[in-house]
Amino acid sequence: MIDVKDIIKPENLVFKKSKLLLDTPMHYCPGCSHGVVHNLIAEVIEEMNIQSETIGVAPVGCSVLAYNYIDIDWHEAAHGRAPAVATGLKRLLPDKFVFTYQGDGDLAAIGTAETIHACNRGENITVIFINNGIYGMTGGQMAPTTLEGMVASTCPDGREHSRDGYPIKISDLVAQLPGTCYVTRQAVHTPGAVRKAKKAIRKAFENQKLKKGLSLVEVVSTCNSGWKMSPVAANDWMAENMFPFYPLGDLKDE
Amino acid sequence: MGKVRGAIVVDIERCKGCGLCVVACPTDTIVLADEVNGKGYHYAKMGNPEACTGCTNCAMVCPDSCITVYRLKPEKSK
Ligand SMILES: Cc1ncc(C[n+]2csc(CCOP(=O)(O)OP(=O)(O)O)c2C)c(N)n1
Ligand code: SF4
Ligand code: SF4
Numbered sequence: 001m002i003d004v005k006d007i008i009k010p011e012n013l014v015f016k017k018s019k020l021l022l023d024t025p026m027h028y029c030p031g032c033s034h035g036v037v038h039n040l041i042a043e044v045i046e047e048m049n050i051q052s053e054t055i056g057v058a059p060v061g062c063s064v065l066a067y068n069y070i071d072i073d074w075h076e077a078a079h080g081r082a083p084a085v086a087t088g089l090k091r092l093l094p095d096k097f098v099f100t101y102q103g104d105g106d107l108a109a110i111g112t113a114e115t116i117h118a119c120n121r122g123e124n125i126t127v128i129f130i131n132n133g134i135y136g137m138t139g140g141q142m143a144p145t146t147l148e149g150m151v152a153s154t155c156p157d158g159r160e161h162s163r164d165g166y167p168i169k170i171s172d173l174v175a176q177l178p179g180t181c182y183v184t185r186q187a188v189h190t191p192g193a194v195r196k197a198k199k200a201i202r203k204a205f206e207n208q209k210l211k212k213g214l215s216l217v218e219v220v221s222t223c224n225s226g227w228k229m230s231p232v233a234a235n236d237w238m239a240e241n242m243f244p245f246y247p248l249g250d251l252k253d254e
Numbered sequence: 255m256g257k258v259r260g261a262i263v264v265d266i267e268r269c270k271g272c273g274l275c276v277v278a279c280p281t282d283t284i285v286l287a288d289e290v291n292g293k294g295y296h297y298a299k300m301g302n303p304e305a306c307t308g309c310t311n312c313a314m315v316c317p318d319s320c321i322t323v324y325r326l327k328p329e330k331s332k
Contacts, residue, residue, distance in 0.1 A: 004303050007261040007324050014260075015310040017319035026318055030295065031272030035317025191278055191311040231272040 018042035020051060020071045027065060031231020033221035034063050034130060036188040040198045041101070041128065042070045044205055054097040055089055057082040059111075061103035062137045062223075063130065080111020083118035086125045097208050099126035104145040105135040108170045112144075115170065122179030122213035126204040129170065129216060132223040133242065140226030144168045147245055152226075167245065171218045175251040181212035183252040187220045187243070189235040200250075212254065220246045260308020260325040264298050268320045271295035275312035275321060281305040284312055 020042040028034045045054050051072055058066040060079035067074035077085040082100035090098040100107075107115050107129050118125065134152050135141040142152040142159060147167050149158040159167070175183040182204055186197035197219060204215035220242050224234035262283070269291060275298050276284045285301030298320070300306060308325025 002259055002326065004261045004300070007259055007308075007326050008263060009324065012308075012324040012326055013322070014308055014325045015313040015321070015323035017322070021319055025268055028317065030270035030317075031274055032317055035319070036315060039317075039319050188315070191309075191314045194314045231274055232277050235274070 018046050020046045022069055022071050024068050026069055028062060029223075029225040031222070031224050031234065032062070032136075033132065033188055033219065033223075036194060037101075037128065037130060037197070037219050037221070038066065038069050040188070040194065040201050041099075044198065044202045045070070045072060045097075048097075048202070048205060050097050050205075053095065054099070055093070057086045057089070057098070057100040059100070059102040059106040060137075061106045061135070063101055063103060064137070066101050080106050080109070081114055082106065082111065083114040083123070083125070083127065086127075087118055087121070087123045090123060090125050094124070097126070097205055099128060099205070101128045102130065103136065104129070104131045104133065104143045104170075105138075105141075108144045108168055116174065116177070119174040119214050119216065120177045120179045122181075124208050124211050125214055126201075126208060127214065127216040128201065128204075129218040130221045131170075131218050131246065132221040132226070134223055134226045136223040136226050140223070140228075145170070147241060150241070169246065171216060171246075171251050174214075174216055178213075180214045180216060180252060181254045182207055182215040182250075183218075184216075184250045185218045185220060185246060185248050187238070187248055189222070189238060193248075218246070220248065258307045258325065258328060260306040260323060261303060262300060262306060262308075262312060262324075263322045265320040265322075266291050266297045266299075267293070268318050269295060269297040270318055271297055272317065273298075274315045274317065278311045278315040280309065280311060281307055
């Protein structure tokens with residue numbers, strides 16, 4: 001019989017948290033997709049050995065405090081303006097790896113203009129887009145990405161298009177712009193999905209070296225608090241309801 | 255050759271008891287404890303340590319990076 005104590009030894013280590021993740025406990029709700037994506041970004045930066053060359057731009061939204069968690073340089077942006085701030089940083093410091101980290105309220109509502117035009121200008125930056133279908137931080141209000149029929153605090157009977165308009169597919173929109181080189185939609189609800197999402201984030205960072213244009217990685221995510229579900233139920237709901245409208249996979253890879 | 259053996263160590267105080275690791279584990283190794291941590295969460299722990307293969311699935315889906323995974327090299331786990 002092997003004792004657990006004989007397995008837990010440094011030489012048998014196969015997975016530990018990235019060195020770039022600070023010990024500060026994350027303020028996110030239990031089970032929130034934000035935490036998983038933070039881990040992947042930290043792992044990619046650590047594996048590419050670009051800690052001192054990377055600048056993140058944090059948004060307004062639940063991830064406003066992202067700079068407390070990953071040990072790199074950060075800049076905070078006003079709501080929706082992260083791609084504009086990232087543009088300035090990258091143009092002044094073209095050898096740095098510059099990325100934005102934005103929710104769907106930030107990127108697809110108040111920041112739509114900054115998003116579209118940074119994509120259209122082909123800025124050599126990476127955009128990480130957390131699409132959880134609502135405004136998490138402010139109490140689960142409807143976002144431009146909220147699905148038809150999906151309940152949010154400002155559409156308690158579900159989104160209805162004659163009143164609320166239609167959900168917007170940002171990745172499909174920006175994939176049509178010549179300035180984007182890589183647009184992909186990923187998720188982090190299963191180990192397999194996490195592996196794929198990590199590869200996508202890695203590629204989106206590598207593209208900056210090749211100066212190919214803007215790379216956008218959408219991560220279809222859950223906000224289980226806002227959705228009023230358990231973390232496990234929120235992942236199931238996402239797979240059943242979000243993936244048919246926001247199908248996973250590459251939309252563009254040039 | 256014996257079955258691959260692994261083990262996890264959970265950072266109990268960091269854990270928020272979300273249960274995502276429990277469903278990600280293919281061998282039903284993990285359970286949420288009856289006891290709570292300092293934050294009041296039923297933290298994750300190995301309920302069935304014999305079953306762990308050290309596959310790292312639980313650690314990959316954990317939003318709070320609470321899980322460290324160990325795996326015995328196959329020759330040692332005979
Ligand atoms: C100029 C401005 N308008 C509105 C707000 C209020 N506000 C804060 S966060 C937020 C929405 C965030 O939602 P999202 O980007 O989807 O991120 P999540 O919280 O879901 O991660 C809003 C509208 C603000 N802080 N500043
Ligand atoms: S409110 Fe939603 S998006 Fe914000 S931390 Fe909680 S689960 Fe995550
Ligand atoms: S996934 Fe992480 S935070 Fe959630 S119960 Fe498991 S160890 Fe705890």
